[in-house]
Amino acid sequence: MIMKSLPLILFFLFTFFSFNPLFSLASKPSYKDHCGSIIPETPPTIKLKSNSFPLSDKNTGDYIGGDSIINVDVSWNKFSLYFPPRNTYATSHPHIFKIAATISFRSTIDDSHFQRGYLTFKLDGFWSQSSGNVCMVGKSKGVSKKGDSLNLDVVFKLNNVFNSSNITSLISGSLESLSSEKGDEKNHYFEPISLMMFSKANYNYSLDSKEVENEFSFDSDDDEEGLSLNFDSMSFCSYPLSRAIKRLQLEYTDECNSSKNCAIISGSSSDQLPSQISLKAIECSPHAKKHRIRVLVEFSNSVDYYWNRHNQSFKTKTKLIGEGWWDEKKNMLCLVLCHFTGKSTSTSSSLDGTRVGDCSIRLRLRFPSIWSIENTSSVDGQIWSNKSDSDQNYFKMITFKNDYDDYLGVGGQDLKYEYSQLEKVKQSCSTQKVVENKGESYPDAYSYDMRFDMSVRESKKKVAWGSSSPLFVDDQYQSSSFVSFSRSEFDTGILNNINGGLFNISYKISLSAMSSSPFDKNSLFNMSYYYSVKILAEGVYDSRDGTLCMVGCRDLVSNNGTSTTATTKHSLDCDILMKFQFPSLDTKGKSHIKGSIESTRQKSDPLYFNQLEVSAVAYYIQEARRNVCRLDIEVIMALVSTTLACVFIGLQLHHVKRNPNVLPFISIFMMSILTLGHMIPLVLNFEALLARNPNDKAFVLGYVEKWLEVNEISVRLITMVAFLLQFRLLYITWSSRKTNESGNNLWIAEKKASYVTFPLYAAGLLIALLLKLKKDRDSVTSAYHGYQQHDSSWENIKSYGGLVLDGFLVPQVILNLFSNMNENVLSFSFYFGTTFVRLLPHAYDLYRTHNYADEDSNSYYYADPSQDFYSTSWDIFIPLVGIVFAIIIYLQQRFGAQCVLPLKFKGSKGYAKVPESEGEVETTNL
Structure with missing residues (x-):
C-alpha cells in the first residue's frame, strides 16, 4: 500500500518545496539582477580553510534609517555583522570571493520585549578584493517593532573593504528593500538603512610622528603627576582604556562665552557648547615598543548614562575619530583626533560619503595620582587645536575631568591624598579630653562602619536623603576593593596607639532633596542643581569617642544649574563645617549617628545656608x-x-x-x-x-x-x-x-x-x-x-x-x-x-x-x-x-x-x- 502511494507522496513533497516560499530556490532574490553590475557572479571553486575576508568573524557598526521596521526610539543604533569563518570560497576569478553573512539589528533594550524588533538577515554574495566592494542578497527572519512577522527580500552593499586600512578607512554601505513602495509589496518595503563600520584589517597607525609627539609636551608637565599603568599586572588594553570613559565634564575658560572661539565640533549653535566628552576604544594594540589605541570621541549636551543609548541616529557631526599612544615616561594617553567630513555630517539621512579629514585636534589624558579636596577627579586632561588662532577651525584649549563618583579603578593602591584643611578643622572643632577606660569601643576608621546613609532635616522638617563614604583614611584609598572589612583587633590597636586614636580622613557626601518644591532662600537646596548637592570634606576622626569633625567644600559649578552648557572653571565654597557622632559598638538595639552640616559664613553672605541636622542608623559590621x-x-x-x-x-x-x-x-x-x-x-x-x-x-x-x-x-x-x-x-x-x-x-x-x-x-x-x-x-x-x-x-x-x-x-x-x-x-x-x-x-x-x-x-x-x-x-x-x-x-x-x-x-x-x-x-x- 505504501509503495503504491510512494509516487503520490513524492509528487506532493516536490510540489510543496517548489512553491513554498521558505524553501524554494526560485523564491530567493536573484543575485544577478541586483548585484551583477557591481560584482559579476562567479562560480566558486574551493572552500577556503581560513577566512580570507578582511572583516573578522564578528563585527559591529552604526546605522541610520529603518524606522518602519526597527524601533529607533529605544535602539542602540548598532548592528552586528557575522561572517561564518568557513563559508568563504575562492572563485574562478583571482580577486573575487564568494561569502555568506548574517546581519542583525536589535531594536530594543527592554528584556521583556527582547524579540520585538529583532531582525536577522541571511545573506549570500561576493567580495571583490580589487575594488573593495561587497554585494549580497538575502531574506529576513524576525519580528518588527509592531510585533509582526517579517519576510523581507534585501540587497546588502559595502564599500571600501580592503585587506589593509588606516585612519581614513571607513566602511560604508546600505541595506535596501527589494520590494516596491507601491502596490501589493508595500507591506514588505522599508526605506534604505545606511551603514558605517570601522575597518580593523591590518590597521596602520600613521599619526604618531615625532613632530606630533612634541605637541603634547607642556611647561607644567613637571608639576603634574599621573598614575602609571603597571603592564606586568595590568594590560594597557584592559579596563578602563578598552572600555568607554564616559561623561567627562568639559571646563571652558571665561573667554568661551559662545562657540565662536571654543567650538570643538562643527555645527554647534552660537549660544551652546557641549558640556561632556566621552571616549570609547575601537581597537587596542599593546605592542612591546609602543602601546597604541584607536578611539571614537563623542560630545554631548546632557547626561547620558549609556553609550549611544536613546539616540535617534548616529550623528557624525558630534563625533571625532582618532588614534593615539600611551606615553610611559609622562604617564598619559596622547590622541590625535580627526573630524568626519561629507554630507552625513550635515544630514542624518545617510552615512554614505562619510570621510575622515582635518586631523588637527589633540587630546591628552591622565589618571591623577594625588587627590585633594579641590580635585578628586580620577581622570583629567586637555583638548586643543594645533591650528593658528586665525584659522576658522581653531579653538582655545579646554580642560576636562570626571566626577569623583565615577572612579575608574586605576592604581588605587598608588593614590595619595593631600590634606589642606586640617588647620581649619583644628580651629573649628573643639577638642575634649577623652575619658580613658570607659569600656566603650567605636568604629575602626578603616572599616565599612564609616559609611552611612542619612536623613537630612532643615528647621525640624525632613528635606533630603544622603549618602556618605570615606575617600581616604590617612593615605589609604577607601574603595570597596581596598576597604578593610576584617581588620583584626590587634591591627586596630596598633593603629590607635600610633595615631593616638586620631585619623585624618576625607569624605564624599551626596545629598538629594526629597521634593522639588520651592525652598527657603537660605536653603542649601535652593542653590543646588537639580536639587542635588555634592560635598567633599576632610577632617579628623577620633576612634576613642567616635567623633568626626570635617571642613567641607561644595562645587558651585555643579550646583548653579545655569542653562548655558559651557561650564566655566569651577569654584568652591569651603566654608562648611560638618560634625558627626558615631554610637558605641557596644550599644544594643538600634543606634543612630547624629550630626550637623552648617555654613560658617555670615547670614548676609549669598552663599550662606541654614543649618542641616543629620541622622543615620548605624548598622555596624560587628x-x-x-x-x-x-x-x-x-x-x-x-x-x-x-x-x-x-x-x-x-x-x-x-x-x-x-x-x-x-x-x-x-x-x-x-x-x-x-x-x-x-x-x-x-x-x-x-x-x-x-x-x-x-x-x-x-x-x-x-x-x-x-x-x-x-x-x-x-x-x-x-x-x-x-x-x-x-x-x-x-x-x-x-x-x-x-x-x-x-x-x-x-x-x-x-x-x-x-x-x-x-x-x-x-x-x-x-x-x-x-x-x-x-x-x-x-x-x-x-x-x-x-x-x-x-x-x-x-x-x-x-x-x-x-x-x-x-x-x-x-x-x-x-x-x-x-x-x-x-x-x-x-x-x-x-x-x-x-x-x-x-x-x-x-x-x-x-x-x-x-x-x-x-x-x-x-x-x-x-x-x-x-x-x-x-x-x-x-x-x-x-x-x-x-x-x-x-x-x-x-x-x-x-x-x-x-x-x-x-x-x-x-x-x-x-x-x-x-x-x-x-x-x-x-x-x-x-
Whole structure:
C-alpha cells in the first residue's frame, strides 16, 4: 500500500518545496539582477580553510534609517555583522570571493520585549578584493517593532573593504528593500538603512610622528603627576582604556562665552557648547615598543548614562575619530583626533560619503595620582587645536575631568591624598579630653562602619536623603576593593596607639532633596542643581569617642544649574563645617549617628545656608556578623520546628489509623486552623521555592546569603510536606463524619462549638489589636508615625493569626464539652508536641531579645514579630495558656470531657463509640 502511494507522496513533497516560499530556490532574490553590475557572479571553486575576508568573524557598526521596521526610539543604533569563518570560497576569478553573512539589528533594550524588533538577515554574495566592494542578497527572519512577522527580500552593499586600512578607512554601505513602495509589496518595503563600520584589517597607525609627539609636551608637565599603568599586572588594553570613559565634564575658560572661539565640533549653535566628552576604544594594540589605541570621541549636551543609548541616529557631526599612544615616561594617553567630513555630517539621512579629514585636534589624558579636596577627579586632561588662532577651525584649549563618583579603578593602591584643611578643622572643632577606660569601643576608621546613609532635616522638617563614604583614611584609598572589612583587633590597636586614636580622613557626601518644591532662600537646596548637592570634606576622626569633625567644600559649578552648557572653571565654597557622632559598638538595639552640616559664613553672605541636622542608623559590621549568626540559628530552628510538626502530624495519622473510631470526634475547626497555618506561608512565599528576591532581606555578609537561601527553600519544602499531611488528616476527619451514623449529632455539636469559638476569637482579635496598637503608638517616633500606622492593620491581623495558631486546641476543648467525648481522640504526641512547636518561637524570642539588637521585620527567618505577638509579656503569657489547654485535653481524654467543669454544669448526654459489629448507637454518660 505504501509503495503504491510512494509516487503520490513524492509528487506532493516536490510540489510543496517548489512553491513554498521558505524553501524554494526560485523564491530567493536573484543575485544577478541586483548585484551583477557591481560584482559579476562567479562560480566558486574551493572552500577556503581560513577566512580570507578582511572583516573578522564578528563585527559591529552604526546605522541610520529603518524606522518602519526597527524601533529607533529605544535602539542602540548598532548592528552586528557575522561572517561564518568557513563559508568563504575562492572563485574562478583571482580577486573575487564568494561569502555568506548574517546581519542583525536589535531594536530594543527592554528584556521583556527582547524579540520585538529583532531582525536577522541571511545573506549570500561576493567580495571583490580589487575594488573593495561587497554585494549580497538575502531574506529576513524576525519580528518588527509592531510585533509582526517579517519576510523581507534585501540587497546588502559595502564599500571600501580592503585587506589593509588606516585612519581614513571607513566602511560604508546600505541595506535596501527589494520590494516596491507601491502596490501589493508595500507591506514588505522599508526605506534604505545606511551603514558605517570601522575597518580593523591590518590597521596602520600613521599619526604618531615625532613632530606630533612634541605637541603634547607642556611647561607644567613637571608639576603634574599621573598614575602609571603597571603592564606586568595590568594590560594597557584592559579596563578602563578598552572600555568607554564616559561623561567627562568639559571646563571652558571665561573667554568661551559662545562657540565662536571654543567650538570643538562643527555645527554647534552660537549660544551652546557641549558640556561632556566621552571616549570609547575601537581597537587596542599593546605592542612591546609602543602601546597604541584607536578611539571614537563623542560630545554631548546632557547626561547620558549609556553609550549611544536613546539616540535617534548616529550623528557624525558630534563625533571625532582618532588614534593615539600611551606615553610611559609622562604617564598619559596622547590622541590625535580627526573630524568626519561629507554630507552625513550635515544630514542624518545617510552615512554614505562619510570621510575622515582635518586631523588637527589633540587630546591628552591622565589618571591623577594625588587627590585633594579641590580635585578628586580620577581622570583629567586637555583638548586643543594645533591650528593658528586665525584659522576658522581653531579653538582655545579646554580642560576636562570626571566626577569623583565615577572612579575608574586605576592604581588605587598608588593614590595619595593631600590634606589642606586640617588647620581649619583644628580651629573649628573643639577638642575634649577623652575619658580613658570607659569600656566603650567605636568604629575602626578603616572599616565599612564609616559609611552611612542619612536623613537630612532643615528647621525640624525632613528635606533630603544622603549618602556618605570615606575617600581616604590617612593615605589609604577607601574603595570597596581596598576597604578593610576584617581588620583584626590587634591591627586596630596598633593603629590607635600610633595615631593616638586620631585619623585624618576625607569624605564624599551626596545629598538629594526629597521634593522639588520651592525652598527657603537660605536653603542649601535652593542653590543646588537639580536639587542635588555634592560635598567633599576632610577632617579628623577620633576612634576613642567616635567623633568626626570635617571642613567641607561644595562645587558651585555643579550646583548653579545655569542653562548655558559651557561650564566655566569651577569654584568652591569651603566654608562648611560638618560634625558627626558615631554610637558605641557596644550599644544594643538600634543606634543612630547624629550630626550637623552648617555654613560658617555670615547670614548676609549669598552663599550662606541654614543649618542641616543629620541622622543615620548605624548598622555596624560587628553587629552584622552577630546577626548572621542569629540568622543561622533561626533557619536551623525553623528546619527543626517544621520537621517536628511533620513528625507529630504523622503520629496522629498513625493514631487514627489504629483507632478509626476517634476520627469523627476530631474538631474540623481545629484541623482547618492547622491546615491554613501551613498553607498560608506557602501561598505568601511561594516564590521562595524557585528564587528569592534579594531585596526582601537585610544586608548579610559574604556568601552567607546563599546558604540562607538554600535553607529557606528547604524550610518551604518541609512546610509543604507538613501541609499535605495536615490536609490528609483534615480530609479523613471530614469523610468520617459522613459515614458515621451519629455524624449528624456531631455536626450539631461542631456547630454549637463554633457559636462559642467565633465570638471568642472576635473578642480576642479586638483586644489584641487594641493592645498592639497602643504598643506601636508608644514605640514609634514622630518621624515615622504616619508610615507605621499605615501598615499596622495588616501586620496586626497577621500577628493575631499567629495567636490563633498558638491556641489551636481551643476548638477541640469546646467540641469535647458539647459532644461529652470520652475517647482518646488526639494522641499525646500530637497535642503536646504541636503545642511545643507553637510555643518554641516564644521561648526563642525571649533569648533573642536579651542577646541581639532589634532589627526590621524583614530580617527575621523565625519568630517573625509580624506573624505573631512577641514581647516579654506575650512570650510568657502565650506559652502558659498553651500548656494549660494541652493539660485540659489530657484531663478530658482521661477523665471525660466535662471533668474540667464545675459539678452543676456537667451534662448528661454524650457520644461514644461501641464495637463496630453492634453499630453506632447513642449512649448516656452519667
